[in-house]
Amino acid sequence: MAMTRQALPIVWLFCQLSACLSAVVPDVGSAVSISSRQALNAALEAGPNRRMGFLSEANFNTMAPVLSKKVVPVYFTDTEELYKAVTSEDVLAALISGVPNKTMFSAFSSDLVSPRSFQMMPGSTTNDLMHAVDAAVVRTHNGGDLLRVAEANPPFEVTEVHTCRSLEPAKVPFPIASTATGLLKDVLDKKRLRVLAYGTPADKPDWKQDGNYEVDPPVGFWPEYMAAFMKEFRAAYGNDIQLERVWMKAGGTDMVLNGSIHMTEPYYIYENLHNGTLKKWSHKFSCVVMGYEQQFFSKRRAKVITDAVTSDAQCAAALKTCEDKQLMNRITTREELNSKLESGGNVKMGFLSQANFLSVQSMLSTKVEPVIFLSKPQLYEAVVNGSLRAALISGVPDRTNFTVFSTDVISPRAFQTMPGDRSVDLLKALDAVIVRTHNAGELLAAATANPPFQAVEVHTCRADNPGAVPFPAASTATGLLKDVLDSKKLRVLASGTPDNYPNWGQDGNYKATPMTGFWPDYMEFFMTRFRAEYGIDIVLERVWQTGTAGTEMVLNGTVHMTEPYYIYETLYKDLPKKWSHEFSCVVMGYQQNFFALKPAMDFTAAGPTCDYQLAACQGNTAQINGTKPTTKQPLNSNVVFGLPSTTSAARSHQATFLLAGAVALAVEALLH
Structure with a gap:
């Protein structure tokens, strides 16, 4: 039974106060496998083990921007030594280029992608x-x-x-x-x-x-x-x-x-x-062909069920079999999703538009049957009630109730300028700032300050040595950069109008004073570095426009560049922007997410003894409603997440999942 840290004290209490004969015995160290960069950073912050293994200092320098500042890098001469150090818990986690052995380790994304073209x-x-x-x-x-x-x-x-x-x-x-x-x-x-x-x-x-x-x-x-x-x-x-x-x-x-x-x-x-x-x-x-996504890995933790009495041992064994079946049905990667789709059964997946489906179709099994929904509440409810195998939204669904995993499709974002010689010095200055924000981990800082925002670092410019990316000298600046320095104004195209600034939640709330969210925070980091090089009197002036008028102003140079959230891969006049614009180093990428119903793995809320927990597991109802029965009674198979699935309360509960996903879709719609 996979447990959260919060649940463990309850389990041990049951074991002390009753004949609890099926309990989790955690491995030495952390009781839960580390399975995301966010969890890794939380563990590094908490300690006591802050050691991470790498095969070279260069590998660590590449990863440092996405890791907690408390990390202690340790270097190994070969992969086998690295594997042994993770297994023995000499190091908390490690990194290799390529794919770690996933049968031995919990492998998860570094959220840093190296593109190839x-x-x-x-x-x-x-x-x-x-x-x-x-x-x-x-x-x-x-x-x-x-x-x-x-x-x-x-x-x-x-x-x-x-x-x-x-x-x-x-x-x-x-x-x-x-x-x-x-x-x-x-x-x-x-x-x-x-x-x-x-x-x-x-x-x-x-x-x-x-x-x-x-x-x-x-x-x-x-x-x-x-x-x-x-x-x-x-x-x-x-x-x-x-x-x-x-x-x-x-x-x-x-x-x-x-x-x-x-x-x-x-x-x-x-x-x-x-x-x-x-x-x-x-x-x-x-055009970028694909990206290598480097992966961290940590020790995969096994559960051990202890049985003291033969009769209860049978229950414990049955409970373990049931839980294993739940695990087999869990979908946590695109590969697992495609495997389930290929094997048959339910091949339906939910989307909010045909365009959303087409954007990821190439990464899915050809057996998938897309189903288009008019609203997110309907989409969430269809995943909960099992009519869909999985679904897609932009943004981050509620991880409490769903397994959330990458589509492996990333939309990069960058500053965009006019083509030609007038942009050269300004672009070099932009690149110099971006590389320094990457090197200093400022994407991570801005994302951490604005949950549940998630940034994928897509590096089209090497960030481990900012000195290799110098600023153009102010005294010899040409074109747009000279105009910025002469006028003391950096004019950027922003999506909106002066009387209707956008509110994209954690992505960016431009109605607030001061502005809040990831992109305003990132621009503060950006401008601090730009001003440090060219003068603290440089003013950032947002030029609010919607439609094509703003793009025309960027392409004729009256606006120096776009905000960095504008979409790289979109079209301009029905042709790739790549052919009409110049782009800075990529700032970051948005990663769309699939999600599937998270099977229940903690049945302790159903009761203190094995038979209650087995009944809950076999009913596949979760039964996580905080009520522990005092006498044996039938379990309510209509309860999901503690709410009757057919009531308006359930729909209201599901509606609370909307905010994170709505933000990225709103941005996508505005910036095409």
Whole structure:
């Protein structure tokens, strides 16, 4: 019986005062497995064990912004030593690149994603090829190729980070072959697409499920993704286009930057440096293909049921069997959801719009049957009464009553500016501030101050060494940055009107004085750093606009940039914003969440003895109503969460789940 810390004293009291013969005996240390970054940080704050294991100082520096400042990093020479340290509880938790052994450990997201994409030379020579690559990437996303290829290569896990909208591939068109220019024309003339691959012809890599290039044809996620990519590319430009991998460990980047190699493989790291500065300032990037989400892991804790008498041992064994069945029915990951959908039974999932379903369709089993609801109360009630296997909302459903788990689809957000030379210095200044806010853990601070807001760090700029991302000098500033410094005003586009500021709850309440919520708090951190560099007299001026008028003002430079919450992957004039705007380093990502009914795992409220708890478990009614029967009596199978499921009280209770989810949807609707 998995127990909360609060429930444990009650269990021990029952064991002392009655013949309690089925009780939880916790492992030494924490009584509950750590299964989220939030729980990890709470444990680090509480102590006494604040040690975490890493394989290098660089790995720790990458993770430090999302961890409690009280963490004590400990370094190990190999993964086996790290595993032993977690098992023995020498360290509270640990990190490795890749997927930890999930049968041995409780693995959970670091909430930090490293995006990957094709990379090319800058300049107009690349434009047509970049547009063609974006078109192919969007079609692989829309067609579910990432999910298909990941599932074919376990335990590979993929996170979709969308910098290009994939719902309508036709709005990301391939350039016409007959008018192709630059690198795309070269590809089509020579019938050969040259990509930089990491390795040498005599020493090709074997990255196991990620990619084994030692065999012919290569296998694994990345080779198989490239096959899907080339299928889309050839469909547009001809089946005779050949993919040529150019194997190099050194010097290949320079060949990409001079155009003699058309682009990199898509696994090259977005946020890395080149010649000591951000790749963002020396390369062009396609739509993000996918992200690696690094995972923490902690000791998985087993429960032990003690039985003193044979007759009660039978009850305890039956209770354990019942609880195990409950555990088997629990859904806590997208992989488990897809497995349940594939196995049959209830394949219905709830959504609030067809667009919401389409946004995650590529990550779900093809057997899913979407059901569209008009309101969140109806959606919640359908999950509670079992007519839906699971559902989706933007934001965070109530974790008390539902298991909440990632869709593995992330919507990144960034400051957006006009394209061209006028933006260059301002963008570099924005990037310098963002990297410093990431490095100082200020996203975590702003999110922690505004529960239940959750931020996923999506790093398109490396944050462990802010000195590598310098501010442009004020004395030589050009374009928009010079205008900011001369006028002492940084003008940002904000979604709303002067007589109707938005209230998005924990995301941002702009009606309050002073403004509250995650985004206003983040902008305070941002402006503190911007002013520290360029003067405390710089004023932040929000320009309140709705519709396209504000975007036009950003694109002509009369407004310097957008607020950072504007959506990266949306369209402008029915084409990807990526083709019409310039973007800062990604600030953070919103992660949509699936949720399913949380099966009851604590039946102590049904009574102090095993038979009461077994009856509650077999009734599958939760019975968590705070009332412990004094005599044996039938259990009320209509009670869910302590409220009759058919009453208005239940609907009122379910309606209290709405706030967190409503916020992100409101923002989405306003910012398209």
